[in-house]
Amino acid sequence: MSQSLRLLYPVMATFVLLGVLWWGFDQLLDRRAHPNRGVAVGAEAPDRLVLESGPGGHYMVPGEINGQAVRFLVDTGASHVAVPADIAERLGLSRGAPMLVETAAGRVRAHATRLGSVRVGGFTQYDVRASINPAMETDFVLLGMTFLRHVDISQRDGRLVLEPPAGR
Structure with missing residues (x-):
């Protein structure tokens, strides 16, 4: 074996090790940023949904609008479901009447729309105002109150629990 090959093996092993470490660290950071990524949506999902808080204490959860995958930020302070314009375009949503909405950034002109279905975990709501x-x-x-008012919500120890309303 030549001298150059003997030197190449430790260098290659070092790069492979660094690559594995980089990948592992990236996976760890991604899991911390999106702790609820694996939540099932639809018929196979449980009726009781326990969400872990992500960075900043926010609750992100995968879901669907009109059968198409989206990511939701659970926002009990939002009066209705609010869809960014580029996501609305991807979903093929119709822009209805103009409306003024109060946001954290101030008053904004938005457009009313209706969502045929919204799914989060095992919960599905139809004809949701947005x-x-x-x-x-x-x-x-x-994910605002036009969806959330149909579920019981509790929060404890960095977890948000969504479950069917009592008596249902």
Whole structure:
């Protein structure tokens, strides 16, 4: 074996080890940023949904609008489901009447819309009132009270629990 090959093996092993470490660290950071990524949606999902808080204490969860995958940020302070304009375009949502909405950034002109179905975990709501907000520049949809009012919500120890209303 030549001298150059003997030197090449430790260098290659070092790069492979660094690559594996990089990948592992990236996976760890991704799991911390999106702890609820694996939540099932639809008929196979449980009726009781326990969400882990992500960075900043926010609850992100995968779901569907009209059968198409989206990411939701659970927002009990939002009066309705709020969809960024680029996501609304991807979903093929119709822009209805203009409306003014109050956001954390102030008053914004948005458009009313109706969502045929919204799914999160084992929960599905039909004909959900929503808005299309061109000022939202996010890759997620705000899951507001037009959906959340149909579930019982409790929060404890960095977990948010969504379950069917009592007596149902």
